[in-house]
Amino acid sequence: MFEIIIALLVANGAFFTLVGSIGLVKLPDFFTRLHGPTKATTLGVGSILVASSSFFFVAKDEISLHEVLITLFLFITAPISAHLMAKAAIHLKQNESTTQAKSYEK
Amino acid sequence: MKKFKTILPHPLLSIALVFVWLLLNNTTSTGHMILGMILAILIPWFTSAFWPEEVCMKHPLLFLKFVGIVLYDILIANITVSKLILGPNKNLKPAFFDLPLDIKHPLGISLLASTISLTPGTVSCDLSEDKTNLVIHGLSIEDIDQAINEIKTRYEKPLMEVFKPC
Numbered sequence: 001m002f003e004i005i006i007a008l009l010v011a012n013g014a015f016f017t018l019v020g021s022i023g024l025v026k027l028p029d030f031f032t033r034l035h036g037p038t039k040a041t042t043l044g045v046g047s048i049l050v051a052s053s054s055f056f057f058v059a060k061d062e063i064s065l066h067e068v069l070i071t072l073f074l075f076i077t078a079p080i081s082a083h084l085m086a087k088a089a090i091h092l093k094q095n096e097s098t099t100q101a102k103s104y105e106k
Numbered sequence: 107m108k109k110f111k112t113i114l115p116h117p118l119l120s121i122a123l124v125f126v127w128l129l130l131n132n133t134t135s136t137g138h139m140i141l142g143m144i145l146a147i148l149i150p151w152f153t154s155a156f157w158p159e160e161v162c163m164k165h166p167l168l169f170l171k172f173v174g175i176v177l178y179d180i181l182i183a184n185i186t187v188s189k190l191i192l193g194p195n196k197n198l199k200p201a202f203f204d205l206p207l208d209i210k211h212p213l214g215i216s217l218l219a220s221t222i223s224l225t226p227g228t229v230s231c232d233l234s235e236d237k238t239n240l241v242i243h244g245l246s247i248e249d250i251d252q253a254i255n256e257i258k259t260r261y262e263k264p265l266m267e268v269f270k271p272c
Contacts, residue, residue: 019188019191019192022192023191026195027195031202031229034229035229038224038226039184043181043184046180063132064132065132066130072126075220075224078223079221079222079223082229083223083229086229086243087231090232
């Protein structure tokens with residue numbers, strides 16, 4: 001029973017990570033592409049970590065809390081890298097849909 | 107009181123450091139607790155130059171509620187954005203918009219910006235020099251005023267309550 005739940009969680013995480021990567025390839029310009037990775041790191045990695053934690057709890061009978069830390073570090077670092085890339089892109093004006101960002105050029 | 111401040115310049119940071127140390131080692135043994143406490147005193151000392159302002163958190167329960175709301179929003183927004191990504195590109199309505207900030211606390215602003223980036227569909231791109239405006243890029247924004255309103259009531263309001271200037 002627990003194996004099924006854990007397998008579903010892992011599959012779910014893999015799916016959302018895949019969607020994030022597809023977004024990175026498929027979306028039209030730099031700023032929309034930024035939205036891909038933010039997805040992969042939140043729900044995708046999140047559900048894989050929940051699966052890992054519950055696997056150790058159920059199968060190995062030990063409490064594994066490293067996953068909490070991984071989540072914490074990811075949630076702290078992911079927005080910062082996204083923010084820096086977006087900021088750099090605005091300042092370098094390296095956006096393909098130039099009309100959109102024109103009002104924010106400095 | 108002054109002596110207390112020199113030993114522990116940032117009590118919240120120290121508490122967080124002990125927890126992180128115990129989580130890293132995955133134990134609650136006495137040795138690691140003592141080592142964690144030593145680190146929790148030493149690290150804020152060495153890094154206090156980077157933290158000029160004091161951080162005081164009011165209403166910790168409200169903060170927990172805020173974290174819960176954000177996690178729930180991440181879950182919901184992930185599903186909507188996955189649909190947007192897998193759908194045709196022409197359905198997207200990417201847009202930049204300005205969010206006027208009412209929150210003044212620096213940590214509050216950075217938490218708000220991080221929250222906006224973490225919830226799929228919006229990425230915070232730039233903060234104006236005077237810290238009153240946040241430039242946000244949305245993947246598919248139907249109504250800019252509604253999006254601003256949602257961010258203000260859902261995220262900014264609780265953060266303003268929690269991080270008031272001491």
